[in-house]
Amino acid sequence: MGKDACLDDVKKYQRMRKPVWLRRNLPTSPQYEKVRRLIGESSLHTVCQEAKCPNQWECFSNRTATFMILGETCTRGCRFCNVQGGKPLPPDPEEPRRVAEAAKELNLSYVVVTSVTRDDLDDGGASHFAETITALREAIGGVYVEVLIPDFKGDEQALQCVIDAAPDVLNHNIETVPRLYDTVRPQAIYQRSLDVFRYLMTSAPAMPGKSGMMLGLGETDAEVEATLKDLLAAGCSILTLGQYLQPSKDHLPVESYVTPEAFDAWKERALAMGFADVASGPFVRSSYKAKELFSKDGPTTE
Template sequence: MTASHEQQPIRTRKPSWLRRRLPSDPAYQQVRRLLKQGLLHTVCQEARCPNQFECFSQRTATFLILGDRCTRRCRFCAVEHGPTGPPDPSEPQRVADAAARLGLRYVVITSVTRDDLPDGGADAFVRTIGAVKERLPQARVEVLIPDFQGSCRALHRVLDAGPDVLNHNVETVPRLYETVRPGARYERSLELLDRSRRHAPRLPTKSGLMLGLGETEGEIERTLQDLLEVGCSMLTLGQYLQPSRRHLPVDRFVTPDEFDHWKHKALQMGFKEVASGPLVRSSYHAQELYSACCQDAE
């Protein structure tokens, strides 16, 4: 990778396996209107997820709480950085209402990173989990959480709220953290997953990596082993795509065959379920991954 990542050109000539036809299903516009009316954000929109059209057309979305601005400047992420306000006390109920109107049986909740809040936003997760479970008692809830700057108390509060899956992405291999995730620490993310296992041993944990940032095969394997050692049972692997010229360039496009290789490798290593493919993202087909991993809980 180059020494400077400012104003890097976007690789617009994507390989054929990354090109998708946009669906024309009317459900897509219906979901957009519902979210707009509810004054809600989704990671699908704010992070420019390539699966947004597919997921909205299937009447699913990943709710993004605590606003649409992040306090960190990760160099892979399209979510905007900037001034943030206090948490909206009505947001948890609006998320629950939208989930009910969508008829969701599996609700995924994530957030921007809010290092400006004393609890890192843990209270908002607690209240949103509670609102969804009250409105949709039969629904499963997966939370994709930030690292809360290593706060054990914040993590325990979220775990005690009773989510069905605790997801926290390591995103990349340790060597690339300073470049890809300034402000985050690989060891802190591993510690969060380990603390989750020790505090709520029956709660499945999940993590994910982006490939195509310059990692080596050996580094990927060592990272997967680290995740297994802290009790991670579900894994997602996807292709990094450069959101804008302000972000890191793609080092390489990983082939579908290589993603298949890593899926089989991860399963052999001990992960219970793995979603691996160029367009896989943290919450892509999350319900299916959970069901395959935790059939006894269904």
């Protein structure tokens, strides 16, 4: 092996080693076990578990979870995501009810609902989102519901179906900068994701739009700033920024680890650009502390 190859291996190893700020204890607690058991007994899925979210122990211990509907198999193959791909089963008509019952048992006042992408369905699963929102409102008086939706392949009728169910926040992740789309999410289209917010701004301008990005995939600062400007122009008002972490050796490698100080700086920059509220940090994910980014009167900066 040549000297240059050895140096490249050393640099790759150094790049992949997790820095101290990404090391954390993963303690369990009675509340964590209760949430985990309830989800299993209810035959439900959470993005916390399926995507190997680093915050699941904290969130479960605080009696919160992001419910993942429409099964556990995604029709797309994003190279950052740990959710399994393949041919999914038909939607379970009882799933909205079970989500509502679990949320009620957990005494949740703010519920986040996401899904796998279901390009195999005529409406992309939009009606299932709407049914879940309705079931939650019927089960829990005064509940707030945030939905983290796929792009529905740009189908405005499907998007309107979700909007008509009146979630309190509509979240759709842009994930990364446009240059990296072909590598990171090859079946997605950058402009199509922006169009989700453009349509929301026209159809329901009072409904907050929220989006998230992963950093550490090889994007430049200029590209991040340009993407944030695109989101603002499209109508997005709430932003989350977090560190990309490689779920397995089969996923995209981490290109860089962003320091907590850099995440703090991105938060200040994004707020100065015009976002109503921003959560930014190495462990931040799109639904992390979602309730804190929203209040009855709209987004808050507390």
